[in-house]
Amino acid sequence: MAERAASSGKAVLKIEDLQVYYGQSHALQGVSLTLETGVLSVVGRNGMGKTTLCNTITGLKRAQSGSIRVNGREISSLEPHEIHRLGVGYVPQGRRVWPSLSVDEHLRISSKRDANWTVERVYQTFPRLAERKSNGGSQLSGGEQQMLAISRALLSDPKLLVMDEPTEGLAPVIVEQVERMLVSLAEEGEMAILVIEQNIGVATAVSDRVAIMVNGRINRVMEASALAADRDLQQRLLGVGRHSDEPAVSPAAIAEAQEQLAEVYRIDRAGTRTEPVVQNGVFRPVTELPNRWNVPVAAMRQAA
Structure with missing residues (x-):
């Protein structure tokens, strides 16, 4: 230029x-x-x-x-x-x-x-x-x-x-x-x-x-x-990518996020969760959507 x-x-x-x-x-x-x-x-x-x-x-x-x-x-x-x-x-x-x-x-x-x-x-x-x-x-x-x-x-x-x-x-x-x-x-x-x-x-x-x-x-x-x-x-x-001061997500955290996703979102063949679940003492209805509070965002992103 x-x-x-x-x-x-x-x-x-x-x-x-x-x-x-x-x-x-x-x-x-x-x-x-x-x-x-x-x-x-x-x-x-x-x-x-x-x-x-x-x-x-x-x-x-x-x-x-x-x-x-x-x-x-x-x-x-x-x-x-x-x-x-x-x-x-x-x-x-x-x-x-x-x-x-x-x-x-x-x-x-x-x-x-x-x-x-x-x-x-x-x-x-x-x-x-x-x-x-x-x-x-x-x-x-x-x-x-x-x-x-x-x-x-x-x-x-x-x-x-x-x-x-x-x-x-x-x-x-x-x-x-x-x-x-x-x-x-x-x-x-x-x-x-x-x-x-x-x-x-x-x-x-x-x-x-x-x-x-x-x-x-x-x-x-x-x-x-x-x-x-x-x-x-x-x-x-x-806000693109992982910030330099943000610690890397461990494999254990990724595995935990995957388990949470599998538990919270039981998927049937039609693509919807078939039943509500109770997780950590909290009732989660069928209509609940994923959010940043119930699943760690960084771990969920890497798990996906």
Whole structure:
């Protein structure tokens, strides 16, 4: 990936000690983050606060305290339309296109006069949208809807583009196209981009730095190349595989889990348990389903 242009002047996005609540739930706990130029990716498992961070930057969620500055201006108390006018574009998770509007109508109502991004430039960037310009939003595939959502944000000519899970649910060929587009936008230097991603492959491919979010906090900011090379850290971040600090499951535990499964789930030829059982003094009815409390998950996973 090509080197990004060196930063100069004040940061496009600077977040300091951001505190956000949902009732009594503390969603963002002192988040601080700086994006000067290019692409910064934020990764983490579900429920870590990534979408809340996007919504707070764009004004859809109000912070209890802390600071959000875009090109030096405080925006934490502004309404979403005011933040949008200051040059913050948003590609929300789930695309959110209008089913009754055609592709061309989506783009025309989002375009601005004298903007760097025009409808014609969008069609050149995404030829598939040009082919589908007369189709309604509900007639597009998931990849086409994502192209449309990204294009709609680009037409606002943003200085900061916030993208929440831009590759979620997309076919690999479309994911690669989105990756190339993000790298190209960063190299052109027209805008800074904050990408929220669970796909670490995408996150490390499009950015030089990656911020890791854990339990509502920025755990660390590191070089994308270092994260891409650290498989163990990736597993801990996304909960894939056995954590390095988790002890290995012994053969005895696996055998015990197999015995529990055989006892709790007596299977007949139709595939259902034929009678209730009493296990460890607890009555287990026929309708009970397997869960993480009655059978050890790690042992059950290995036994399976």
